[in-house]
Every structure is written in C-alpha cells, then in structure tokens.
Amino acid sequence: MTTRTRPGRPVGELLRDWRRTRGLSQLDLSIEAGVSARHLSFVETGRSRPSPELILRLAEQLDIPLPERNTMLLAGGYAPAYPSHELTDPELAPLRAAIRQILDGHNPYPAVLVDRHWHLVEANPAVALFTADAKPHLLTPPVNVLRLSLHPDGMAPRIVNLPEWRAHLLARLRQQAATTSDPVLSDLLNELRGYPSGHDIVAPTSDELSRVVVPLRYRHGDGELSFVSTTTVFGTPLDVTVSGLAVEAFFPADPATSATLHTLGTPATGVA
Template sequence: MTISTRHGRPVGELLRDWRQTRGMSQLDLSIEAGVSTRHLSFVETGRSRPSPELLLRLAEHLEMPLAERNTMLLAGGYAPAYPRHELSDPELAPVRAAVRQILDGHSPYPALLVDQHWHLVDANPAVDLFTMDAQPHLLTRPINVLRLSLHPDGLAPRIVNLPEWRAHLLKRLHQQAATTNDPVLYDLHEELRGYPGGDVDTTPASDALSRVLVPLRYRHCDQELSFVSTTTLFGTPRDVTVAGLAVEAFFPADSATTQALRARAAS
C-alpha cells in the first residue's frame, strides 16, 4: 500500500525527487546508505514501507534540510524527528545569547541575523547604515534583506559595484534554492532577477581585493565605503529554526572605512 502525506505525496515519491535533485542513481544512494538497491526501489515505488531509521539514514546521505526530513517522516506515517521552536522560546535561549554576543561584539560594523528565506530576524545598530535611506515599503516586516539590497528603492542606488554585487547575491541565492529545493527561494530568485542592475564587467579586476573576493562598495554621504562579508551558521543544529539561521557580518575592507564607521559610532 502506498504511504502518502496529507497533501497526497507518497513517501517514495519524495525520496525519489530528492535523490534526483542530488543527481544520484538508486545504486549510488544504496551504496552510500548501506541498503540494497532492490529495497530502495521498493520504497520509491511504494511496494515496501521504510522504517523511520531508514528514512533518516537516507535523508542524511541526501543532505536534506531538517524540515524536509520531517516532511518525509510524516509521509511515511511517523512523527517528526526535529523540533521547530520559535526563537523567543526558552529552549532557544542559548542560541539567542550566542547570536546577541556575535551581533554586539561586531559593532561598530554592521551585522544581522537572517532566517532561511533571508528575512531579517535581528541586527546590531550599525545596520542602519544600510537601511536609513530605504523606502518604507521595504522596511515593513517581514523585511527581506536580499530584496532590500537589490530593489531600486533600497540599497541598489548606493551600491557602487551593483552589477558585480547583484550577480554575487543571485548566484548565492540560486545555489541555496537548488540545495534546499525550496520554492520560496526559487520565487525570490526570479523576482530579484527582474530588478535592474546592469551587466557584470568581465574585465579582470584591477585592485587586489577584487581579485580575491567580491567586495561591497557602498556610497554613504560623499564617501565610498568598502566591505567584505562573512556568513556564520550553527554547526550542529537539531532544531528546524536554528538550522535556517545565519549571521551576515560586514567587515571594513580598508582603513578609510574602518575610520568612518568608528567615527559614526562615536557620534
């Protein structure tokens, strides 16, 4: 008998879709997960009901997001294995404390916390450098930081290297959508692609920084500020909410930016 989700998708169909998304054959997955190809085939066609242990093992080798592992367990008739707490819940107090320490400790440079769909969750005061001139409709919650960055009413007019920065963000978002198979991210990618931004200059970079990574060059008042960015994730999440969190931190890429941000914080 075929095992189905509440939405009518069988567990075997979900498993097959994720296997194909990862570009794996049944033989590839069966070898990695230590299960016979015949049994895997029976699971995908609904002829065999997998145990929750097998589903979790297959999901691990397919590197499925925790939320999708829960979906597959539900499709198989089992309870979810991973909780989904609100960030404000007592259980996530250590997470909040760690994030707060990162954000506060990064001042006077901008740092922000985003969820799996790039919605702004928290930020330090220095982030107002990027939001102070944005139109109100982009600052209505939930605030999507990628939309805020590339929209003509947001940061885009002040990004000196907009074509380069835009291409970087779009590539990163597309990779994230492909990895998570998340339709929300695919839709966001299509939306952002429609914003103006110009073509990337294919001429080799003339400065040392741009030959190493893509900087954010941002115009503030009459000064051009230059940043490099990093992304911090929780290394061992077992909660769906925590697994989707990321801290985006911006570091000054030159002494002039360092001085400008410290002077701004002091004033």
C-alpha cells in the first residue's frame, strides 16, 4: 500500500493527489469523466461523498492501479471492487494455462513471468542461461529479476553493454515507480542505482540494432549472445494479481544467437 493511500486518508484527498500526479486540472478531469467541475471540487474537499461508481469512473480516467482503487473505495466507505486471487487458485486456472503456453512456447529462448514488483513468478528452462553464474542469495525466493540482472553477483559481470542495459532498466523502473507511486518500486530503484554502473569496465557500443532498440549483449563461453526483449501484459485485467503480471521474453537479435540457443536446448532453470 502506498503512502498516498494509507488508511485514514479521505477519498477526496486521494483523488486530488492522483489528479495532480497525472497533471490534470479539476476542469480537465471533470470533462474526461463526465462530471461537473463543481461536484469534483466538492468531492476533493470532502463536502460531497462520491458514490462507488464515481470513484471508479474517476480512477479509470486517472489510470490508477487496481490495488489503489480498492483502497480508495475503502476510504469512501465501500467494499473493494477488485478481487486478489493467488495464481494457484482455481479461478485463475485458464490464466495459468495461457502463461504456461507462452513460456513453454518461447523455448529455447528465455522468458519469465514477473509480478508488479519484478519478483519472479515463473520461468521457462532457457532462463538457466542467465542464472548459471548467479550467487545463491540472488536465487533464493523471492527472486527479483532486476536485482538479479544488475547485481555484481548476478548477471552484470556477463553483460557486455552493462551501461546501456542498466540505463534502460533504471529508466523503465523510474517511470513505473512514478506512475504507480509504489514505495516498493521506489526503494528498489534506489537500491539498483547503488550498483556498479559498468562505465569503468566497458565502453558504450553503437551498431545498427542499437539505433533501434537497446539490446542485451551477453557473454557466453568465448562468444557473445545478443537479445531483444518484449513485454506482454494481460488486457483489461479485473483482478489485482493479474493486473501486476507481465511476461518478459527475450528473442535472438542475430542468427548466431538463435543457432546457439537451439544447440543449447532447454537446461534446468537453476532458480530455487
């Protein structure tokens, strides 16, 4: 739970803070949500109690994360609207099957399922390529994949273009932390910023691929593997757990990497 939505704060206060974070005026939000600016002002100051429908409508316009929407409903005196199941619950069986199909179908290329805080939920066997040299303390659950990526006891020593890859991951995490106002992500960002940057070890690289995306260039044996990554999220989630899940998949960026990965096959993951 964020500081913004800690228990005891009025729902109007919470709405006002999110509106300001999104850079919207009361007039802007009122137009987008289809309510009068006067009524919105009364809601934010506590002079009017919003209905649960209005809270959810405003939250939708402000793109507020589902957990925070539930907290806002509680602050307004209403029951939460979004359930939060465990991934192992029967209700999520179809989702588990879809995730498994995505991960298994991506072999022999690495793919992981992560939650909203970048904790590893599932992985396919090809991820062993990235975890092979990691120290045990980074592979003990809950495994944080960003920590694993940038920690000097993890993947970092084998990342050829560590400065670029680190900058890419930190920028992405910084944006996510700012968008969600999640203190867990902010703490993680501060932690990762303290890890070695790699600027004193390798020089930035420039090639045709680097002008389009930031590749992950990874040492393997006497050679180098090159990957591009994609992120897949689930559309229109109505469950708190599902809303925070994402599949991070790595694709070979050149024929040599593809050939090597097909030769390696599918070893054990190496993740505890």
